[in-house]
Amino acid sequence: xxxxxxxxxxxxxxxxxxxxxxxxxxxxxxxxxxxxxxxxxxxxxxxxxxxxxxxxxxxxxxxxxxxxxxxxxxxxxxxxxxxxxxxxxxxxxxxxxxxxxxxxxxxxxx
Numbered sequence: 001x002x003x004x005x006x007x008x009x010x011x012x013x014x015x016x017x018x019x020x021x022x023x024x025x026x027x028x029x030x031x032x033x034x035x036x037x038x039x040x041x042x043x044x045x046x047x048x049x050x051x052x053x054x055x056x057x058x059x060x061x062x063x064x065x066x067x068x069x070x071x072x073x074x075x076x077x078x079x080x081x082x083x084x085x086x087x088x089x090x091x092x093x094x095x096x097x098x099x100x101x102x103x104x105x106x107x108x109x110x
Contacts, residue, residue: 011046023057
């Protein structure tokens with residue numbers, strides 16, 4: 001196990017087939033725009049062509065539950081535009097369930 005900042009991962013280029021970004025505590029959301037973009041670039045750098053990345057994040061509270069709960073200090077970030085800006089074409093929301101949202105992107109094969 002290595003601990004490193006998400007903006008500079010200790011991994012070789014094209015080293016992984018699949019990566020998970022855990023944003024359940026909204027750490028990605030709390031980053032500056034530049035750090036968020038650099039984190040996505042780093043994850044995509046470490047993925048092989050055709051590799052997939054999934055962001056598991058806290059979903060926005062809606063309806064009555066959202067009104068009754070105390071609002072978190074940092075709203076969730078939608079990773080879709082971040083992935084698309086770095087060349088991912090196949091970005092989609094897979095599910096939203098039990099307070100979590102699952103978004104998947106695929107690194108282009110070429």
